[in-house]
Amino acid sequence: xxxxxxxxxxxxxxxxxxxxxxxxxxxxxxxxxxxxxxxxxxxxxxxxxxxxxxxxxxxxxxxxxxxxxxxxxxxxxxxxxxxxxxxxxxxxxxxxxxxxxxxxxxxxxxxxxxxxxxxxxxxxxxxxxxxxxxxxxxxxxxxxxxxxxxxxxxxxxxxxxxxxxxxxxxxxxxxxxxxxxxxxxxxxxxxxxxxxxxxxxxxxxxxxxxxxxxxxxxxxxxxxxxxxxxxxxxxxxx
Ligand SMILES: [Zn+2]
Numbered sequence: 159x160x161x162x163x164x165x166x167x168x169x170x171x172x173x174x175x176x177x178x179x180x181x182x183x184x185x186x187x188x189x190x191x192x193x194x195x196x197x198x199x200x201x202x203x204x205x206x207x208x209x210x211x212x213x214x215x216x217x218x219x220x221x222x223x224x225x226x227x228x229x230x231x232x233x234x235x236x237x238x239x240x241x242x243x244x245x246x247x248x249x250x251x252x253x254x255x256x257x258x259x260x261x262x263x264x265x266x267x268x269x270x271x272x273x274x275x276x277x278x279x280x281x282x283x284x285x286x287x288x289x290x291x292x293x294x295x296x297x298x299x300x301x302x303x304x305x306x307x308x309x310x311x312x313x314x315x316x317x318x319x320x321x322x323x324x325x326x327x328x329x330x331x332x333x334x335x336x337x338x339x340x341x342x343x344x345x346x347x348x349x350x351x352x353x354x355x356x357x358x359x360x361x362x363x364x365x366x367x368x369x370x371x372x373x374x375x376x377x378x379x380x381x382x383x384x385x386x387x388x389x390x391x392x393x394x395x396x
Contacts, residue, residue, distance in 0.1 A: 179243045199339070224293040224342070225335050228279065231272030233290035236271035241307070249293070249343040251309035252278075252336050252352045253300050254375075256365040258324070261315040275299055277311035281322065293339070295363050300358045310339050319365025329371070333378030340383060 180192020218314050221230045227354040243249055256266045261282040263344030268276035268290050280288045291297045312332060336352060349372065355363045 170246050174230070174242060177274040189356040193227035194315045200267075211279040216395040218292070218294075221314045222292075225279070225287060225289060225328060225338050228287040228335075231265060231269075231288050231290055233272070233297070237268055237273055237276035241296045243294050243307075244343055247296070247307040249308060249310060249339075250345050250351060251305065252339055252345065253279070253305065253309045253311045253358065254332075254353065254366050254370065255299065255311060255313045255355045256318050256367060256370070257313050257315050257327035258317055258365070259315075261286075261288075263317065264313050275301075277313040279335060280313045281332050281335070282329055283315050283317065283325045283328050284359055285325075285327035287331055287335055293342070300355065301361050301363065302358050305358050312336065314366065318365050318369065324370060329375060329378055334373060334382045336375075336379045340379065347383055349376065352376065352379065 225231050241247060254279055256359060261280060265278045265288060268275045268280070275298045276290055278289060278293060278297050280289045280290065291346055293310055296306050297311050300306050300309060314324065314328060314332060337347070339345065340347050355361060355365045356372065
């Protein structure tokens, strides 16, 4: 990447024969600009210039959620990486996970900086939805960098070998959530784009397991997509 260090980048052109003092000042200004350039490059590597884009600051209000009805509770910053999706990475996958534990356990480990992983959302068996990471950002949930960058991860309370983990309320709420994600990023509702963690290349995870009813789930996602008007606040228990 190139940096412009001379002052000619600043204005209409270099002044003719500058005296020594003004040259020095111009160099200082140039130095400051170069310093800014370095800061920009560092940010670029970290966050793809998220802070320069209009609208980004507004979208990062404290406690804001992407899914209507979701309750914000932040994951540890060590378990995700700041990004500006879908501007820097297109989102075209939803990855379905099962906790192998309870809702409270999922929230606890995702808030633990030592855990090294978290999903954007966690769904409780009564259908309550917690959002822990913004969809703008890359969550470490799939065990695969490219998949993390292109996907939204949804964790479901329960165990892969317990069919009773997956309640009607959970299916319905999760399907509304996934329908909203598919709508936001124009993702087709099919098994190529809505996948289980088990289907991520190279994974040794088995979730969501054999009891997760994909046919039912996809049917519910399509139904929620086709009548989006009511998909909001019902995810929050009264
Ligand atoms: Zn998983």
